[in-house]
Amino acid sequence: MRGSKLATRLPGVDLDALKATVAQELGATPATDAGGPFAFFESVTNYAIQWLQNRVTDLSNQTPAVFLLSASPANEVLGSGFIRVRAFTASLTRSLDSYLFVAAENLSVVWASKSAASSLDDLTSEIDRMGLGDRVAVVLLPAERAIGLCMNGVNGKCIRVSIPEHPSLDMQLSEFDHILWRFHEEFTQAPEGHLIPWEKAKERIPAPQLERRIQNLLWYHLKFVIFGNKLIIKEGATVKGRIDIHVQAGVLGPSMGSCVLELKVLRTHFPGASGARWSEKQNVDHVIEGIDQALDYQSETGAKIAFLCCYDARSVSHDQELPNVPDECRAKSVHYRRYYMFSSTPERRRAARAAAKKGELLAGQPK
Numbered sequence: 001m002r003g004s005k006l007a008t009r010l011p012g013v014d015l016d017a018l019k020a021t022v023a024q025e026l027g028a029t030p031a032t033d034a035g036g037p038f039a040f041f042e043s044v045t046n047y048a049i050q051w052l053q054n055r056v057t058d059l060s061n062q063t064p065a066v067f068l069l070s071a072s073p074a075n076e077v078l079g080s081g082f083i084r085v086r087a088f089t090a091s092l093t094r095s096l097d098s099y100l101f102v103a104a105e106n107l108s109v110v111w112a113s114k115s116a117a118s119s120l121d122d123l124t125s126e127i128d129r130m131g132l133g134d135r136v137a138v139v140l141l142p143a144e145r146a147i148g149l150c151m152n153g154v155n156g157k158c159i160r161v162s163i164p165e166h167p168s169l170d171m172q173l174s175e176f177d178h179i180l181w182r183f184h185e186e187f188t189q190a191p192e193g194h195l196i197p198w199e200k201a202k203e204r205i206p207a208p209q210l211e212r213r214i215q216n217l218l219w220y221h222l223k224f225v226i227f228g229n230k231l232i233i234k235e236g237a238t239v240k241g242r243i244d245i246h247v248q249a250g251v252l253g254p255s256m257g258s259c260v261l262e263l264k265v266l267r268t269h270f271p272g273a274s275g276a277r278w279s280e281k282q283n284v285d286h287v288i289e290g291i292d293q294a295l296d297y298q299s300e301t302g303a304k305i306a307f308l309c310c311y312d313a314r315s316v317s318h319d320q321e322l323p324n325v326p327d328e329c330r331a332k333s334v335h336y337r338r339y340y341m342f343s344s345t346p347e348r349r350r351a352a353r354a355a356a357k358k359g360e361l362l363a364g365q366p367k
Contacts, residue, residue, distance in 0.1 A: 037136040040069045040105045041149045044138040047088075047107060048147055049163060051096065062142040064120045065096040066127065066154065069136040073102045073111045080130060082111040096140060098123065102132070124154045170253035173305070177337075177366040180309065183221055184339040184364060188214060188311055190348050197313070199271040201343045206313040208272070211265045214311055215244050218263070227251055238300040241293060246301060257304030262294040264308070266322070266338075268315040280322070283314065287325050294334050305335060312340045318351045318363060339364040 044067045052059075070076045074084070082102065088110040098117050103110040117123040120139070127133055133155050139148040148158040187195040195217055199205045207213065215234065222245065223232040231248040245261040252259070266283045270276040278286075290308050298306040308329060314320075318340040329336035340363045342348040355362055 036105060037069060037149070037151055040067075040103075040136060041138055041147075043105065043107045044140070045147055045161070045163070048140050052142065052145060052163060059142040059145075062096070063098040063118060064123060064142070065099040065101065065140045066123050067101045067103055067138040067140070068127070068132050069105065069138075070102050071104075073104060073109050076102050076132065077111045077113070080113070082113045085110040085112050096142065100127065127154050169251075170255050172255055173335075174366060176252065176256060176259075179222070179226055180307075180337060181339075181364060181366050183218055184311075187217060187221075188339060188341055190342050190345045192345060197311075197341055198343075203269065204313060204315045204343055205269045205271055206265060206267055206341075210271075210311070210313070211263060214265070215263050218261075219245050222247065236301075238297060240296040240300055243297045243301070246297070246303070258301065259305040259307060260294060260297040260301060260303045261307040261309055262290045262297065264290045264310045266310055266312045266314050268313070280314075284322055284325065287322060288328065291329060291332060291334050291336075295332060306333070307335045307337065310336070310338045312338050312363065318342065319355075321363075337364045 068076075082100075085101075088103075088107055098115045100113045100115055100123065101110055115123060115126055117126055120141075124133075127135075127137075134153040137150040137154045137158075139150065139154075139158065141147065145163045146160055147163060148160045150156055150158040187193045188197045191198050191201040195207075195213060197207055197210060197214075199207045219232065219234040231251050233243070233246040233248065236243040236246045243260050244263045247259045247261070249258040264286055266286070267278050270278070287308070287310060290310070294306040294308050297303070310322075312318075321338065326336055340351075342351065352362060361367065
């Protein structure tokens with residue numbers, strides 16, 4: 001893709017307008033076995049917005065970066081010097097200068113290579129030499145705060161979109177739910193989760209201080225990885241106690257406003273040698289206290305939404321709900337989410353298959 005072909009400029013990041021423009025200028029959307037090119041474009045655009053928001057340095061001399069869509073990134077880059085990126089987040093330190101990325105549609109799998117190219121034309125030539133010139137590509141132009149979608153590969157015509165200086169966010173509850181669910185999938189759903197949630201998974205003995213560890217990591221995840229916003233507070237003090245996590249006004253947008261999150265761990269066993277146990281009544285009492293805390297913090301802060309997120313390490317089936325708790329939360333307008341912690345990954349897979357056969361979802365899983 002040569003720079004002169006980035007011709008069309010759209011007002012802001014508008015995927016519907018982009019699709020209309022692509023249909024008008026490029027004709028029918030090319031088929032690809034790697035997933036939807038628009039979904040890929042949206043994933044890269046969201047990443048670029050977060051990355052640009054985190055920049056404090058001058059970007060005027062920053063060389064473009066190119067993202068290539070692939071159904072099998074590892075096979076595409078075999079033997080070419082690419083490195084697998086294990087946590088592809090828009091961090092404060094990551095440089096994109098002259099980088100090539102070969103990635104899955106949702107950026108869940110990303111391989112990266114730092115190129116010696118000094119221009120977009122040089123990057124294009126390098127992609128051609130790799131034999132990937134026909135892949136759906138997204139080009140990030142940091143110096144121009146713009147991004148380009150190349151449906152027919154880097155040598156074809158591209159559609160350019162400007163990224164606003166201060167993009168407005170208006171997150172919906174369903175979107176925030178997916179963020180919380182994704183956190184659970186990555187960190188607490190199985191023993192291999194990055195949080196290492198179990199002391200002894202087979203015996204369902206949770207790790208020490210699990211509630212505090214989840215709080216610290218979820219706060220960090222929301223504040224630095226997802227939103228890059230200082231208005232996400234941990235242990236914020238009120239006259240009625242300390243809020244686990246407070247997402248203040250201005251982070252999520254007008255639909256959600258500010259929200260408070262109260263976090264609880266449900267358990268049957270305590271960690272350590274004592275072998276202490278908790279009864280189902282003690283778990284229910286623990287959650288009822290959490291409902292009251294969430295409501296108190298919502299009242300104190302004027303938050304629009306109160307969440308009660310319970311990470312379930314009880315020695316029960318994944319679909320065994322606490323008695324009366326969902327009804328109590330609905331009656332008090334507290335958004336209750338129970339995230340079951342599986343003892344093994346095979347157990348999680350079996351539960352997911354069984355739920356799918358019934359047309360159901362796992363506990364806490366958003367639609």
